[in-house]
Amino acid sequence: MADLREKPREPGEPREPRAGFEPVAGSRLVDGLRAYRLIAWMWIRSTMAYRASFAMTLFGNFAGTVLDFVAILLMFSRVDQLGGYSLGEVAFLYGLSSAAFGLADLTLGSMDRLGQRVRDGTLDTLLVRPAPVLAQVAADRFALRRLGRITQGLLVLGYALVVVDIEWTPAKVLLMPVMMVSGAAIFASVFVAGGAFQFVAQDASQVQNSFTYGGTTLLQYPPTVFAKDLVRGVTFVLPLAFVNWLPALYVLGLPYPLDLPRWTAFVSPLVAVVCCGLSGLAWRAGLRSYRSTGS
């Protein structure tokens, strides 16, 4: 969170909107990030006005994800293996999926409110402000309580690293942070694409949940559990498998059910970049098709 506080705006720094001409891509990104930082910081301060309530919801967020893992623990109280995986190995998948998803949820978790904004017309307010709409929508109601999920994911991952015997190599060590960041980026692109879809179908924000929350739930379990066609779908169509399955199985030294070459474990960053590009295009198309409700 340190980056929220660094770099206060220089007194001379321009802040007037650069409307009227197409800004270069780099400055737009900087603009967006700055707008995001300012809005997110505003929401953090507003949340901190009710500290007790914040503590309760942070705990709730943490406890909610803990219960998910408790369900897996309860399963393993009755069996020693699930789909040929031990508890530690499932915990490894779980921790990585949860932490990567948690990062995306923290930064973009408010995207599902877009439909609501389209419906009641408050999106118009964002359109006239001199900051990229995506940054404004993403930072809307920025909720620090979502750190609860990341914390829980990292704790489970820590547990997995203690109990699972991994033969560490430099490549595997390097793959861990790479996997986390690209996984978060892949989930982030799903959030943005889901937001774009809500321009078309405002009431369908739930559909997004099936790919975001559903996606992270799917990835918490071993791929051997699921039907081949489902595994193919999340490898080649909606490439969620690159969040943790493929790289994590490389680290664990376990085979992937689809007979893919081992180097596919390392292409997650590339997949993440492609996904972000595609969802960026979808977002633009969605935003262009937006017609205000008027009134």
Place this chain on the structure above:
Amino acid sequence: MVRAWRLYAAVAAGGFRRYATYRVATAAGVFTNTVFGLILAYTYIALWDERPGLGGYDQAQAVTYVWVGQGLLSVVAVMGGGFEDELIERIRTGDIAIDLYRPADLQAWWLAADAGRAAFQLLGRGVVPMVFGGLVFQLALPGDAGTWLAFLVAVVLGVLVSFAIRYLVALAAFWFMDGAGVQQLAVLAGLFFSGMTLPLNVFPGALGELARVLPWSALVQAPADVLLGERTGLALLRTYAFQAAWAVGLLAVGRLVQSAATRRVVVQGG
């Protein structure tokens, strides 16, 4: 008396129509339930592969349990999202004072509205996931109308218990003003103890015994067991009695809390 019934019937019909208006949202909800059903069904298959007969279910029953659960999720409002958001908002803003003036009983009014919602969601969000599950997996659904009817009765009782719990949660707003914290805890308890995450008969030892006597087990576990043919004859009556006892008990507590709360109401401003 007749007039009162007509009033609540009208409120219930209104609740039904209100939820029926949002067709896209309903379709989106059905889609989500189906996706989660698919994921859960595969994990349960793996679990029952490892331990056939776990919790007294065979594999087909376990998979059926998943789809019954997904079908009932919104009906018994395990994740909330029924009338309580609105009631909490009315308590917070003080609009509740107007409701208390109305010539209708507060609890009965909201119960009627919630019954209408539940009826719509049983049809709108319950049927499709079940049908999808039946097409993709081998389900253990009963062939006789009697069991389905028995299941419906258990669902109605489950909705009553669910309403009674959520009514208490909403009334907590009289004391806390902001209902979010209590609501969140209620959703967590509901998800875990209703059997949504894992059937309660799979819970080990004392935790399982505790979970099976808590009111949430009346929401999903009880109706599912009835449909799966695990409760017949005397056991069926015991299940109904269990659900009804929690419903009556919690509704009564709701009335007590309501009268305590309304004595506290101070309407601000003039």
